[in-house]
Amino acid sequence: MITNVSALFLSLNRLSEILPPEAFLYAGDALHVSTVRSDNMQHLRLLTAVESAAIDWLNKAGIPTIGERLINDSIAPGDFFTYYGSFYGKGILAAANNYAFGKPLVLEARLKADLDPFVSGASVVFQAHPENYTASSAPGELSGKKRLFVLGRITDAELPELRAQAYLIGHIHGEDRPFVANAAGTFRDPFGRLAWHMEVYLSDVRPFDEACDEPMASRGELTTIKSILESDVKSALAEIIGEPFVPKDSPSETSDLQTNRLWLGGKQISAVFAFKGRGLPRPMTVANFSKHGDQMSKLFTEPAELVVVQHCDKVTNHVRHHLRAFATRIDQLRPFMVLDGADTVRILRHFKKLGFS
Numbered sequence: 001m002i003t004n005v006s007a008l009f010l011s012l013n014r015l016s017e018i019l020p021p022e023a024f025l026y027a028g029d030a031l032h033v034s035t036v037r038s039d040n041m042q043h044l045r046l047l048t049a050v051e052s053a054a055i056d057w058l059n060k061a062g063i064p065t066i067g068e069r070l071i072n073d074s075i076a077p078g079d080f081f082t083y084y085g086s087f088y089g090k091g092i093l094a095a096a097n098n099y100a101f102g103k104p105l106v107l108e109a110r111l112k113a114d115l116d117p118f119v120s121g122a123s124v125v126f127q128a129h130p131e132n133y134t135a136s137s138a139p140g141e142l143s144g145k146k147r148l149f150v151l152g153r154i155t156d157a158e159l160p161e162l163r164a165q166a167y168l169i170g171h172i173h174g175e176d177r178p179f180v181a182n183a184a185g186t187f188r189d190p191f192g193r194l195a196w197h198m199e200v201y202l203s204d205v206r207p208f209d210e211a212c213d214e215p216m217a218s219r220g221e222l223t224t225i226k227s228i229l230e231s232d233v234k235s236a237l238a239e240i241i242g243e244p245f246v247p248k249d250s251p252s253e254t255s256d257l258q259t260n261r262l263w264l265g266g267k268q269i270s271a272v273f274a275f276k277g278r279g280l281p282r283p284m285t286v287a288n289f290s291k292h293g294d295q296m297s298k299l300f301t302e303p304a305e306l307v308v309v310q311h312c313d314k315v316t317n318h319v320r321h322h323l324r325a326f327a328t329r330i331d332q333l334r335p336f337m338v339l340d341g342a343d344t345v346r347i348l349r350h351f352k353k354l355g356f357s
Contacts, residue, residue, distance in 0.1 A: 004187070005149050007051050008138040009128055009169035014153075015050060018061075018167075023053035032131040034099075047134055054151065054168050055187060058082065058330040063151070066162075067325025070118035071297065075162070079154045083124070084172065084197065084328050087111045087150070089143040092128060096139035099130035111142065111150075111169070115162070117321030124162040126152060128169070142169065191265045193335045198327035199320070200306070200335045202343050206263035207240060210350055217345035221356065225341045226312045228354055230256075230277025233310065233344065236353040237273070254298035264306060264335065271306040274299055283314040286322050300326040300334060310339040 010033045016024060026046035030036040033050075036043045064072075066081040075081075088111070095109035108127055115122040128142060142148075149172050156163035172195050193200060203212045217225075225233075231249060234257055238246045243259040255272035262271045274295065280288055289295040296319075299307050309315065309323065315338050323336045339347070349356040 004173055005051055005055065005168065005170040006173055007047060007134050007168055007170040008141050008148075009132045009166055010047070010050055010134055011132045011165070011167050012050070014165060014167045015054060018057055019050065019053045023049050025049065033134055034131050051168075051170075055330075058151065059188065060331065062331050063329075065325045065329055066115065066124060066152075067118045067321065068297075068329060070115060070122065071322060071325060075154060076157050077154050079157075080151070081154065081164075082149070082151055082328070082330055083113060084149045084194070085113060085147065085324075086145060087113045087148050088145050089128070092130075092143045093139050095128075096130040096133060105129075111148075111166070113150075117318045118325065119159060121160040122162065123160065124152075124164050126150070126164050126166040126169075128166060132166075141171070187330060187333060189333050190267075191335050194328065194333060197324040198333060198335045199324070200264060200337050202339075202346070204264060205306070205337060208262075208339075208347055211343075211346045214346040214350050217342040217349075221345045221349070222313075222341055224355075225345050225348075226281040227278055228312070230275045230279065230312075232354060233277055233312070233348075234273070234275050236348060236351075237310070240347065240351045240353065254295070255302055255304075258302070258304065262306060269305040270303070271308055272299060272302040272304040273308045273310060276309075276311040278312060280311070281313060283316050284309075284311045284319055285316050286318050289319075289322075296322055297326065300332075305334065307334060307336040308339065309336070310344060312341045312344065315340045 012024060012027060012033055026042050026049060027036055036046055063080045063082055066083045069075040069079060069081055090110055091107040092109045094107060095105045098105050109130060111126045111128050113124050115124055133139060149170055150166060151168040152164040152166050154162060154164050187194060203209050235246055238257060241259055241261045243261050246257065247253065256275045257273040260270040262269055276284055276288060320338065327334050327336045345356060348354050
């Protein structure tokens with residue numbers, strides 16, 4: 001599936017630091033995207049060229065997400081990053097109105113994202129000057145709470161409030177790009193899951209999708225699953241998948257099970273599993289992935305197309321945020337799946353494993 005970004009904010013000056021000169025041919029003498037002439041489709045052609053060049057650069061540059069940088073404690077002024085998530089835009093409509101009438105900007109137009117799932121109380125703030133808005137509709141799209149994709153660069157790495165420059169801000173979408181005759185200018189997202197932060201669900205993965213019509217787990221079943229050995233759940237799921245090679249638990253392994261017998265989007269895929277069983281009979285947190293959650297980081301270094309995390313209880317949202325941080329790295333987009341205790345019960349019951357029926 002083709003996945004692209006439609007820019008709402010483009011800083012031509014900053015992007016010229018990293019993109020080839022030919023990306024800006026349609027800018028003419030304009031220094032800012034808002035002042036580019038709109039006649040003869042010049043404005044649209046400039047947007048398409050710059051967006052495509054930015055995506056191509058991201059595909060090659062290996063830029064981590066800001067969550068990945070915070071998880072790995074590797075963030076400093078000058079670092080590029082991407083982020084796809086919720087932002088809150090403040091002062092943007094007022095700034096756009098003043099700019100349109102040549103008045104000074106009284107308040108700073110800015111976007112702020114909550115990074116608390118990665119570092120308690122953390123956030124990142126961007127200035128979003130209206131000279132870089134790509135269309136008259138951009139101020140409305142950037143105001144209030146919105147889900148946006150950002151390419152940025154850290155200017156102040158002092159926590160809890162990071163400051164950054166925005167290079168590109170926009171929406172993720174899955175439509176063909178105008179004026180692009182080949183595959184350049186698209187993200188490599190073969191399963192089309194970037195709009196869902198790369199998460200896939202029970203209904204997406206075969207053979208687990210067969211359990212979708214199973215009733216939700218009862219309280220008694222949820223109690224039972226927490227008493228079953230992790231190794232037994234691993235063996236049961238391997239039998240369901242048809243995976244004959246089930247490794248013994250080893251602290252040296254970065255995953256608990258490897259297989260190429262799952263199907264996603266009509267394609268046979270490789271996958272790695274991490275299992276957490278009765279040794280953790282409570283909601284899973286990031287800390288349960290070893291110190292600083294580095295086991296999660298290692299999962300995404302495995303040669304696999306899908307990462308699966310299975311747990312006997314609830315999986316907290318903080319874990320999902322961390323999984324998203326690794327899964328949405330633009331040059332290495334990789335889907336992930338969470339099987340909590342309830343979904344695990346439904347699968348085991350459907351396939352009549354471990355006493356569930």
